[in-house]
Amino acid sequence: MHRFANPARFLKIARPLTGWLFWSGLSLLLAGCICGLFVTPADYLQGQTVRILYIHVPAAWLGMAGWTGIAVSALMQLVWRHPLAAVAGRAIAAPGALFTAICLATGSIWGRPTWGTWWEWDGRMTSMLVLLFLYLGYIALANASARQGAGQGGVSNVTAIFGLVGAINIPIINRSVVWWNSLHQGPSITLRGSSIDMALLWPLGLTLLGFSLWFGAIVLMRMRAILAQNKVEARMQRLARG
């Protein structure tokens, strides 16, 4: 991994990769959304309401995958002192928070017609809300430490430790519907198979992959922006010193 510690080498790969991820992700997620809206049949119980699944599930997955990415980059920053890890953690935070918020919003909109409530404090919903607050805390901490001039545009070690500690919430979110009685139903897709019928399942594969590629493109864009910002700041400092 330290081969990519050199930002120039990283940028050489990241620059073309951004476009590929962005456009392939966008076309896959649009195809998935269109198929999910117009091609698949309605659910036997929920009717048309079930179609929000094609946004809700990828958003939940990316909210959790985002924090897992923050935790992995925090580990790489703290243990191996990888210079890009700190930048990656910072880059993941905002889109991760956004997708967590999308998951909560679509879940709330979905809950009203099916369960009969916008919000209930059950294990799944509460732990997902905690994830959103963790993201906001991480972003605030990252911004606060950057202003004090820590690291090259990345997050401080304190922020990385916060990212690592917050990872404990990820298995809790995943297991919340198994450990505790909850209003949210149990997992549909497990290692033993899927209880979503194939007729309804396949567009979910498209949107899951599409949103994930798109997420990757957003993270790469933000990493490149942070690295460019570093360059500007370094140059300004050189000029100021004259």
Place this chain on the structure above:
Amino acid sequence: MKAKHQRLILALVALVALVGAGLLAASALRDEAAYFYAPGDVKAKGVEPGKAIRLGGMVVKGSLKRASDGVTMTFDVTDGKASVPATFSGIAPDLFKEGSGVVAEGSFDDQGTFIATNLLAKHDERYMPRELEGMSYNETTRELQVER
């Protein structure tokens, strides 16, 4: 030992301690963080009348009766271990029906009937087209079978 290895060991020890603490907290919360009581829990532990709780389970098939006023309904809630009678007057969610999951908010009266003030429908993890509705679902193999 290199500083890198020291940091790795420190991080791993911290992570193990953290996961342990998290699991301990989660298992301690197992009962407290439950969103609802199942009828079996009510029978086993006993819930005093008048205490506001949520009761969750399946609506027993054939038990749902609507009163002549059109808004009051009575039904039995079961979790397979025990069954308790419940009554509710108001507008139930569309998904509320016999053989389906329900979470009722309210309290027990002195006769042991659950007086619900609000009903929430709880659906399971299955999604399928309408054509497959008549098929039954095998819990262990997670497959759909044609009902005979």
